[in-house]
Each structure stands twice: as C-alpha cells, then as structure tokens.
Amino acid sequence: MIRVNNRDEIEWEEGLTPAALLERMRYTFPHIIVTIDGEVVPPEEYATRPIPDGANVQLIHLIAGG
Amino acid sequence: MSEKTQATRRVLAEYTYEAPPVERGYTGQTLYVNLSDNTISAKPVTDVMKEKFIGGRGFGLWLLWHGVKDDTKWNDPENEIVISSGPIGGITQYPGSGKSLVVTISPLTDIVIDSNVGGHFGPLLKFAGWDGIEIQGKAEEEVIVVIDGVSGRVTIEEAPDAPVDTHLLGHWLIEQLAEKKEDRYFMSTVSAGSGAEHTRIGCLNFSLYDRKRKAPRFKQAGRGGIGTVFRDKRIKALVVRSGPVRGDSNHPADPERIARVGTRLHKEIHDYDDEQNRMRKRGTPYLVQIMDDYDLLPVHNFKFGSHSDTPKINGDVWEARFTQGLPDGCWYGCTMACSHAVDAYTVRTGPYKGQKVIVDGPEYETIAGVGSNCGIFNPDDILEINFYCDTYGIDTISFGTLTAFVMECYEAGILDKEKTGGLELTFGNGEAAIELLHQMGRGEGFGKIAGQGIRRMKEYFVSEYGADPQFLQDIGMEAKGLEYSEYVCKESLAQQGGYGLTNKGPQHDEAWLIFMDQVSNLLPTFEDKAEALHYFPMFRTWFGLVGHCKLPWNDIVPPDNRYTDEPAKIPEHVQNYVELFSAVTGREITKEDLIAQSEAVYNFQRVFNLRLGKGRREHDAIPYRSQGPVTVEEYESRAERYDQQLREILGLDPEGMSTQEKMAALRKYREEQYERLKDAVYERRGWTPDGVPKLETLKRLGIDFPEVVAVVQKHL
Ligand code: SF4
Numbered sequence: 207m208i209r210v211n212n213r214d215e216i217e218w219e220e221g222l223t224p225a226a227l228l229e230r231m232r233y234t235f236p237h238i239i240v241t242i243d244g245e246v247v248p249p250e251e252y253a254t255r256p257i258p259d260g261a262n263v264q265l266i267h268l269i270a271g272g
Numbered sequence: 273m274s275e276k277t278q279a280t281r282r283v284l285a286e287y288t289y290e291a292p293p294v295e296r297g298y299t300g301q302t303l304y305v306n307l308s309d310n311t312i313s314a315k316p317v318t319d320v321m322k323e324k325f326i327g328g329r330g331f332g333l334w335l336l337w338h339g340v341k342d343d344t345k346w347n348d349p350e351n352e353i354v355i356s357s358g359p360i361g362g363i364t365q366y367p368g369s370g371k372s373l374v375v376t377i378s379p380l381t382d383i384v385i386d387s388n389v390g391g392h393f394g395p396l397l398k399f400a401g402w403d404g405i406e407i408q409g410k411a412e413e414e415v416i417v418v419i420d421g422v423s424g425r426v427t428i429e430e431a432p433d434a435p436v437d438t439h440l441l442g443h444w445l446i447e448q449l450a451e452k453k454e455d456r457y458f459m460s461t462v463s464a465g466s467g468a469e470h471t472r473i474g475c476l477n478f479s480l481y482d483r484k485r486k487a488p489r490f491k492q493a494g495r496g497g498i499g500t501v502f503r504d505k506r507i508k509a510l511v512v513r514s515g516p517v518r519g520d521s522n523h524p525a526d527p528e529r530i531a532r533v534g535t536r537l538h539k540e541i542h543d544y545d546d547e548q549n550r551m552r553k554r555g556t557p558y559l560v561q562i563m564d565d566y567d568l569l570p571v572h573n574f575k576f577g578s579h580s581d582t583p584k585i586n587g588d589v590w591e592a593r594f595t596q597g598l599p600d601g602c603w604y605g606c607t608m609a610c611s612h613a614v615d616a617y618t619v620r621t622g623p624y625k626g627q628k629v630i631v632d633g634p635e636y637e638t639i640a641g642v643g644s645n646c647g648i649f650n651p652d653d654i655l656e657i658n659f660y661c662d663t664y665g666i667d668t669i670s671f672g673t674l675t676a677f678v679m680e681c682y683e684a685g686i687l688d689k690e691k692t693g694g695l696e697l698t699f700g701n702g703e704a705a706i707e708l709l710h711q712m713g714r715g716e717g718f719g720k721i722a723g724q725g726i727r728r729m730k731e732y733f734v735s736e737y738g739a740d741p742q743f744l745q746d747i748g749m750e751a752k753g754l755e756y757s758e759y760v761c762k763e764s765l766a767q768q769g770g771y772g773l774t775n776k777g778p779q780h781d782e783a784w785l786i787f788m789d790q791v792s793n794l795l796p797t798f799e800d801k802a803e804a805l806h807y808f809p810m811f812r813t814w815f816g817l818v819g820h821c822k823l824p825w826n827d828i829v830p831p832d833n834r835y836t837d838e839p840a841k842i843p844e845h846v847q848n849y850v851e852l853f854s855a856v857t858g859r860e861i862t863k864e865d866l867i868a869q870s871e872a873v874y875n876f877q878r879v880f881n882l883r884l885g886k887g888r889r890e891h892d893a894i895p896y897r898s899q900g901p902v903t904v905e906e907y908e909s910r911a912e913r914y915d916q917q918l919r920e921i922l923g924l925d926p927e928g929m930s931t932q933e934k935m936a937a938l939r940k941y942r943e944e945q946y947e948r949l950k951d952a953v954y955e956r957r958g959w960t961p962d963g964v965p966k967l968e969t970l971k972r973l974g975i976d977f978p979e980v981v982a983v984v985q986k987h988l
Contacts, residue, residue, distance in 0.1 A: 211793040234565045235787070236548050239834040246834050266794065267787035268833075268840055269808075269826050 208261045218259040224252040228265065237268040279433040279448055284415065287312035287426040291401030291514075294523045297359030297856045298322065302335065303402040303426065305417055307505055308349050308409030312426050317403050324974060327358030327403065328394075329386045329816035330873040332375035333880060335406045336384065342883055346379040346497070347504050349410045355462070355510075356404030357394030360856050361819020362522040363605070365534035366848070367541065368821030370395045370603020372478060378496040378776075379472040379504075380670070380725050381753035383881045385496025385776050388816050390602030390611060391478025391489075392460035395819070396421075399458075399514035399521050411506040418449065421514040434508050437465045437713075438477040439629055439663040442488040445511055446481070456481045458517060461488070462510040464499035467664030470715030471723025473674070473755075474499025475667040484598050489613065489632050491602050494667040495779050496754055497725075503665070517604060525858030533851045534605075541607050541828050549827050554591040555600075555610035556636035556823075561586035563640065567910075568760045568786060570645040572699050573676035574749055574897050575906050577760040581649035585639055589651055608824050617655055622710045624663070634658045634668075640758035641672020646679055647699030656706055664713040666723075669779075671712075673755035674726050675705050677748055686739045693717040726750040746896040752777040752886070762900055763913075764790035765942075766801040769949050772894040773805060775877045781822065782809040788840055802952035811841070813870035818853060825849075872973040875957075875965045876980065882964065883983045889963040892950060900942045904931050907938075914938055964988065 208218050208227075216227070224240040224247055240247040241264040247255050257263060292299050301314045317331075325334045332354035339352045353376045363369045372394025378385035397405060400421025407417070416431045434448075435441045441463050450456040461479045468474025476499045477490035493499075524530055545551055549558050560582065563569035567577030583589075594612040602611040614631045634654055642648060642657045661668045675697070681687045682697040689696060693711075695704045695718060711719020721732060726748040733739040749756040754777025761767035767790070770783035785804050789795045795804050815822050825845050836843045846863050854860045861869075881887025901907040907914055908931060915926040918934060922941055926934055954961060958969030964987040970976040 211791070212796070213793045232565055233791075235562050237829055239839055264792070266792045266839065268829060268842070269784055269787060 208257060208259065208263055210263050211265060212262070218257070222257045223255055224257065224263075227257065227263065228252070231265070233265055233267070235267050239266040239268070240264070241266070279431065279444075281448070282430040283427050284430060285310035285312055285428040289314060289401065289424050289426070291421045291424060294362075294398060294521060296525050296858050297362075297522055298327070299398055299401050299403050301402060302331065302356070302404040302406060303419065305405065305407045305426070305428065306409040307407065307411040307415060307428065307507070310428055312428070315406075324872050325876075326817040326869055326873070328356050328361070328371075328373035328819050329375060329813070331356040331404045332373055332386065333384065333873065333877055335404065336375050336377075337880060339406065339408055340377065344377060344884075346377045346382065346501055350408060351377045351501060352406050352408045353498060353501055353505070354404060354406045355394060355397070357398055358817055358819030360522075360852055362395035362398050362517070363524065363530060363852075363856065364517070364519050364603075365530045365605060366852055367534075367537055367601075367606045367608045368603070368824040369605065369819065371815070371819050371821050372493070373816045373819070374476060374493045374498050376498050376501045377884070378498070378754070379500045380497045380727070381777050381886075383752065383776070383884050383886045384877060385498060385754075386816060386877075387476075387493035387495050387498055388781065388822075389476070389478045389493035390480070390491035390821070392480040392603065393462055393478045393510070393512055395517070395603065396458060396460050396512045396514045399517060400512050405510070407505065407507070410504065414506050414508050416445075416509045416511060417507065419510070419512045421512070431508060436508060437663045438463045438490055438665060439624075439659075441509055442477075442479050442490065445509055446488060449511055449513070454516075455513065457483065458515065459511065459513045463508065463665070464502045465663050465665030465713070466715075467661070467666040467709070467713045467723070468499030469503035470720060471666060471712050472497045472500050472725050472728070473667045473670035473723060474501070474503060474665050475661075476502060477662060477665065480602060485615065485630065487630060489630060490662055491611065491632065492662060492667070494669055496776060497667070499665040499667075522856065524856040526855040529851060529855035533848045533855070537824060537828075537845075537848060538607050540830055541824075544831065545608070545828055548829065550587070550591070551608050551610040551823065551827050553596060554587045554594065555612045557590040557634065557639055558587040559636040560639050563759065566791065570640055570676070570758050570760050572647055573645060573680040573747060574756070574760055575680075575903070576909060579644055579649070582644065584649045585643050585651055585654060590634070590639075593651065606821070606824075608828065610823060610827075614655060617659065619656065619659060620652075621656060621706050622660060622713070629659055631655050631659045632662060637758050638668040638672065641669050642675065642705065643672075645672050645676040645758060646705055648702045648705060649700075650702055653702030653706065657709060660706070660709050660713065664709070666709070666712060669757050670725065670755040671709065672758065673749050674722055674729070675708060677726050677729070678708070678722055680747055681733065681739070681744075684743070686733055686737060686744075691718070691737065725753065726755055727753045746902045748895055749897055750778070751894045752891060754778055756898065759784070759786060761786060761898055765945050765949055766795050766804055768894060768899055768946055769801065769805050769953055770808075771898060772892050772946070773950065773953050774809070775874065775881065778894070778898075782812055794840070798948055798952040801949060802956040805953045806956045807841075807867070810867045810870040810874060811846075813874050814849070814866055817869060817873060820849070868973070872975050875969060875973055876975050878959075878965055879970075879980050879983050882987060887963065888987065889950060889954075889961070892963060894946065896939065896943070899946060900938055901935060904935070907931055907935050960988065962987065
C-alpha cells in the first residue's frame, strides 16, 4: 500500500512507477510534480523510478483554469 | 481621419488636445465623455491614483466611485463605463502585456463588475494620450465616440448608417475611418451588438487588426452585462487611433531590464509550450479533456463532471479546426499566441446565414458553457453559437450557463413548448439553443425572458409558472446575480469559496483552486484554504491593475519550478512581474508590495459593493448545485464517492439509508463547511464576520479615505 497526497491509500505492486501511478489514477494534467517520500522526481525518471511499498507519494497539480 | 462621403456622420461635440508623451507607463490624464450633455474633458491622474489604484481596474473603480451615487442603478445616466489598461499595458517585450480593464455597475448584479479583455483598445488609448476613458450619460440618438490621437481630436458623432452587430460594424468602421492601409493597424474599436440591448448579458468586443487575415478580430469583455450598459447609453462604438506602436512607446524607466525578463519568458514558451499546454496550437481548449478526466467539466447544468462524448469537442478537435501557423497574439509581442480562430466558417442560420466569417475562439469557457453544459457535443453548433454571441454582443459564459439552466427546467417540467414559444429546450438540442440566441438578438419571445439572466428567470418562473423556489435556487448556477463560469466545484470547498467569496460574482479569475484543494490535497485545513483565498485573489487582481494577461503566469511553467518552495505560485514568474513593474514605472517593488497593491484595490471594491447595498456575508451565498448533488440522479451517478464520504467523514452507514436521507446528511455537512470557510476567509482578509473590511484593514492598506470609512462605519 502507498499513500498518495496524504489521503488516498493505493494498492502497491512490484515495479510501480510514477508514470504507471499517474495512468492508474487518470491524472492527465501536464504539470504534475511527483515526490516520493519528500524527494522530487525529475520527469525523465517518471517511467523508470520505482515507488517503494509504503511510500508517501505526492502528485502535485499546479493551478489550471482559464 | 477622413470622413468618407458614403456614410452620414454628424459631429455632436468635439474636443481638441495634444497627446502628452507616455512617461513610465502613464500619460497622466484620463478622458471624460458625457453623452447626456455632449461634454468632453481631460482629468489629471493624481498621485493617489498611481500610488493606491495603480491603473486598469484600480483607475476604473476610483473614477466610477466618484461618478456614481449610493443608489445608482445600471441604467441610470450617471452610471459609467470606464476602460483603462494599466502602466505595463502596451509594452511589447513581455508576453501578455496589452489587456484592457472595464468596470461599470452591472445589470445582472447591481454592483461593480470588472472584466479583463484583449484586443488593442487599452494600449492604443494610452498611446493616443489617455490612461483611461470614462463614459457617463446617455445619448439621445445612437452615437460613436472617436478618439484620434494622431490629429488630437475627440468627437461624439451620430452615425445612423453604422450597423450594430459587431462583425459588420468592425468592418464598417475601418472602411469609414482608416484613411490609409496602415491606419487600421493602429486603430481599435469597442462595440456590442443587438443582443446586448435586449438582454442583461451583453458583452463588449474589443478589436485588433489582424494583418495576416487582413480583417479585424474581436476579444470579449464578457462578464456582467457591460455591453448592455453600453447599448443602454446608445453607443454603437468607441474608436481609438494612435500613431505607430514602437517597442518604447510605453517609455519605461528601464527598457533593458524589461528585455531581459521578456527574453527569458519567450525562450521558455518556445522551448516548453509544445510539451506543456500547447497554447500556441490549441489555446485554452486544451482544458476540455483535462477537466473531463478529473470530473470537473460541467455537463447538463453542472449535474455531472464528465461525458463520453467529450472527445468530440476536446482540444484535438479544435487544434484541427484552428488555422495554424499564424501569430495569434492579442497584443504585440505575445509569443504565447493562444488567441486562435476558425477561418471561413459558413454561417448556417439566422440573419447572416451564408456569410463566410472568422470565428474568434472558441475558448474553453465557451466550449464548456454552450457545449458540454448544455449537452451539445457538436463543434459546428458551438461555432455557430460562438459567432452569434460575439456579433450580437452576448457573453458566451452567461449564455451557456443560463441555457443549461433553462434546459434543466424544461426537462423537469417547469417549462414546456408552450412557455418557450415552441422551442424544445432539452439537453443536447443545439438547434433550439441557436434559435434562443437569435430571439435574444431580436429581443423576442422566450429569448427575451432568458436573456434577463438566471436570477430574474428564477423569480419569473416562480411567479408565472408556480415553480418550486427552493429547487430553482438549488439548480440556478448564479451567485450575486452573475452566472457561474464553467467548472464543477462540488468536491472542492476552496473553489466554492473561489466562486462565492468574490467581489463581482462567480468568475474564476480570482481563484482557481480545484487541483490544489481537491486533487493534490494541499489545502487540508480551513486556515490553508483561507490563506489560498487570500493570496490568489490578491495576486490575480494585480494583472487587472497593470494591464496584464493571466495566462503567461501559469499556462507555461519553467522546468525547475518543481524544485521551488511554492511551485503553485510559479515564483520565477512572480519575480518577473516584480521586475516588470519596477522597470516600467521606476518604482521598486517587492513581491509583497505586489500583493499589497492588489489588496488595497480589492478591499476598495468590497467597500464599493457595501456602498451599493451589497457586499456582506449574505451576499456571498452560493447555490447548492455548486456544493453537492441536488437530485437523486446526481447522487446516484457518483454514489460510491458520496457514500464513502458519509462513512469516512460523517461516520454514517449508508446501508439502510434512502438516497434522500443520504443527500440530506451530505447537504447539511457541506453547507456548514461553507459557512465555516466564510469565517476563516473573512478573518484572513481582515474583515468582520459579516464580511465587512475592518477599519484597521483600511488603515493598513492606506485606503481609509473619509468617504470609504463612512461607508464601512455604517456596517460595524
Ligand atoms: S496569452 Fe493568449 S490571451 Fe493572453 S495576451 Fe497572449 S494571446 Fe492574448
């Protein structure tokens, strides 16, 4: 289990990455900052950086709206 | 400007002047035009105006305050329309620096409305010698007002031959008033249309001349019925003409500093726009699919947040329809260039059927408002409505939101074919929506009733058709009398405040907090929400003081923004604004000063609302549709979400509860939350629990002028 945005409990699975997590949550906004246990993940590592079980992940969406 | 013989133009009043040079973003004077007695004069811009009100919306509020009385209504002659850009407005080195701000007393809300608009009018007005224009009075006959900075002449003229609808009038004015081809480049017009005079949702169209398309284009000051006031004053158009715009026309204190900041942002847009929002290719329609993905796109009068047909009207569709490769900026130097258009659209209904026209936009708000919110997923219907709204001078947002309301009333049996004069206004009926719009243009039939806006329709449906007032109050998406803009905010308490705790009514230009709050959970406490509802409205107000566009603030983001302390604020861009203001005006400011500048104007506007009999806690009420599910259908469509909230937040077991019981429990909780939010926000803003700015707040902000204090004291 991982905790997302200090609120949502999400099932963990082996090989889970930020890219897979964003897809699973249908988070399609282009400006999302990902942190794993407080560390910012560079976007080029979204597809490769493993998210460990029990991690505290933040998927921070910047402001949108016209 | 030459006067062509083919059209009758009779000069009623004339004023000659010598345009002063612009110094550090200001000309030092505003233009006053009274249409009742045909007087024209210049007013000095005082130090207090520059110091406390900065420009743009600030100037507008200050001039309007002194022009009206406590009991002035929107259609009284002393109501004014004030247009001003701001000190940064007119620079060409930083994207988004050419906006105009318009204020007036609104026919929808009976308080001040402000609207931020592109097009060239505001900056050209400055280069023609004026920091703003203030129009008071009502003309006896239809007039145009011409401000010619080149010859130094302002005239009020009768122009009986001039058409009223914008797409015709724009061309007519160019033909009549541009002597040489180049004149049209530095000329801009403001106009409304026939729909603005028959409804309360009239908008203004601000033109720019598109050199590539060789035609005028129009950007809209949409919200709050400013176009209705304009037509009530019997104005067909304002026209301004200046000499050629140059890089230094705004005569800033430190041009190199501006160039440095500008170059950085141009590069950012160039390097990252394609991978971020694709503003240069699709503009704000990129939001349509994203909002749908997050259940935030209004569907069927804000009942739902997504629809399976959204791909038919999303950004991909508009990217294919927009003419690509043209520099679609709404002011010189805007490399964000998001102001797209569909060219050679053949109008298929109404008085202009068969004409080939340019349709400006559609923007996200239009697509969501007249599209998904009305259940209309046909791009051609959206284009048809967009074109006619603009040329008739009707706000697409109010039109979309009120049509969605009418459609729900129709489906709920409050309206029927007999009451609508034969229009079958069900969700998804594009043809009926288009005909409703034509009725507004002609001032006929049910269109005339609908054009009064949701607040007045609610009263009418109750008194004439015996409709249930509570149901209408719940589903009518208006607050303060203004129709909501197009985001579903049921699951974001902060955004309910972002709409409800505003000065002018529910327009998202004060705060858009849905992602921060609902998705990212960055505002978990009331204090966090209150802080955001202090900072963001103040920050965003600032764009309207200086003549800036909001989009280059956060629709492009520097790649290292993610590593900053407060990424949501885009700190590098905030610093750019600090640099720009300091470089233009020569007044060094900090990012804290920027907020303080806005705060003074924002609080002044709140006091202005008090002066006009509104602006207290009760006036910040919002409809329940913006807070939670009103109908069983809505609840059940998202039952898993709501049941979970009942369990986790309220400790209730939804098993065994009827849907009605569950809805009632949820409603009680959510309505209490909104009241608690009000308390927190008022306290953070330095207001009393009744929403009145405290005297110490006015003092701290330096706006404790005797007449301001006198208004507030009545409510303490
Ligand atoms: S970002 Fe878009 S709306 Fe803003 S000034 Fe530029 S073109 Fe106009």
